[in-house]
Amino acid sequence: LAKTTQPISMDSYEGQEVNITCSHNNIATNDYITWYQQFPSQGPRFIIQGYKTKVTNEVASLFIPADRKSSTLSLPRVSLSDTAVYYCLVGVLRDYGGSQGNLIFGKGTKLSVKP
Amino acid sequence: GAVVSQHPSWVICKSGTSVKIECRSLDFQATTMFWYRQFPKQSLMLMATSNEGSKATYEQGVEKDKFLINHASLTLSTLTVTSAHPEDSSFYICSASTSGRASYEQYFGPGTRLTVT
Numbered sequence: 001l002a003k004t005t006q007p008i009s010m011d012s013y014e015g016q017e018v019n020i021t022c023s024h025n026n027i028a029t030n031d032y033i034t035w036y037q038q039f040p041s042q043g044p045r046f047i048i049q050g051y052k053t054k055v056t057n058e059v060a061s062l063f064i065p066a067d068r069k070s071s072t073l074s075l076p077r078v079s080l081s082d083t084a085v086y087y088c089l090v091g092v093l094r095d096y097g098g099s100q101g102n103l104i105f106g107k108g109t110k111l112s113v114k115p
Numbered sequence: 116g117a118v119v120s121q122h123p124s125w126v127i128c129k130s131g132t133s134v135k136i137e138c139r140s141l142d143f144q145a146t147t148m149f150w151y152r153q154f155p156k157q158s159l160m161l162m163a164t165s166n167e168g169s170k171a172t173y174e175q176g177v178e179k180d181k182f183l184i185n186h187a188s189l190t191l192s193t194l195t196v197t198s199a200h201p202e203d204s205s206f207y208i209c210s211a212s213t214s215g216r217a218s219y220e221q222y223f224g225p226g227t228r229l230t231v232t
Contacts, residue, residue, distance in 0.1 A: 034220065043119075043208045043223035044159070087158070105151075105159040 004088045009110040018075045020109050022088030025069050033064060033071045036087045038108070044087060048073065075111075083113045118142050119211050121224035128199055128231055135195045136227045138209030144189035145211030149221060150182075153206040165192050199231040 005023040012018045024033070032051050036044035048055055050062040050071070061074040075082060085108040118141040128134050138148055147166050151159040163179075165171040165186035173179045183195040192211075196203055206228055210221040 036223075041206065041226065041228065043121075043210070043226045046220065046222065049220060104161065107158050 003104070004090055004106045006086075006088055006106055006109045008107060009112065011112050011114065012078055013114050014079055015077050018078050018082075018111060018113075020073045020075075020086055020088075020111070021070055022073070022090075022106075023070045024088070024090045027068050027090050031068075031090050033062065033068075034089045035060070035062065035071075035073045036089065038085045038087065047086070078111075078113045080113050080115060083111060085110050117222040119145075119209065119222050119224040121207075121209055121227050123227060124225065125228040126230070128229070130200055130231055131198055133195055133197045134199055134229060135193055136207055136209075136229075138192045138194070138211070138224050140190045140211045140222070143211075143213060143222075145192075145213060146189060147212045148186055148192040149210045149212075150184060150192075150194050151208045151210070153208060153226075155206075159208060162194075196229065199229070201231045204229055204231045 010020060032049055034049040035047040037047050038044040048057055048060045048062045050064050052064050052068060055062040063072040063074065073086060087105050087108040089105065120139045120141055122137045126134055147164060149164050150162045152162050153159045161174050162177045162182060163171045163173045163184050165184045167186050167189050171184035181197055183197060184192065186192040192209060194207060206226050208223055208226040210223040212221040
């Protein structure tokens with residue numbers, strides 16, 4: 001079971017680049033890394049997913065080193081609306097099997113963007 | 116694409132009554148749906164996984180007789196909180212996924228706020 005560790009909170013200012021790192025030391029060979037964003041009283045929203053190296057989409061980049069024991073979510077030029085909790089999940093859906101599955105959310109990182 | 120809806124968005128019920136929450140995948144077929152619970156300022160906690168046409172798999176510590184899950188079709192799963200008590204007040208979130216994908220990807224609904232008085 002690949003557990004994840006993230007900073008509890010981070011502060012930033014508008015226009016800055018924010019990097020949130022997630023540690024997952026016991027990641028398995030088939031595991032993917034997925035990041036979600038959650039606003040208060042809303043369901044999580046998919047941000048980005050990757051397996052290795054670097055993945056970029058229209059909202060973020062995901063950097064994964066060769067050993068895959070950590071990953072970094074990069075948010076370019078954040079705005080006030082990026083204030084949210086960000087969760088890192090590691091796993092493979094089809095490997096899920098009850099309490100030993102991979103669908104465990106960590107505590108997440110609360111990002112606060114200030115003007 | 117990949118939109119999941121929940122109904123109702125919020126509900127208030129009296130202690131002892133039952134409440135049903137619906138989760139629908141609007142533009143894709145969800146062979147697997149997941150139900151989470153989230154208490155204030157806490158992370159999401161997986162309650163159960165349901166596959167279309169079969170019984171749900173509950174996480175340890177979740178009472179299957181209290182939280183009834185029905186995944187009757189590829190686009191609908193329901194969670195019924197039976198004999199609700201104030202401690203069941205929480206934010207319930209469903210997510211859905213399609214089979215046959217190697218990656219770990221699930222699409223979340225907007226959540227349902229349950230308040231038991």
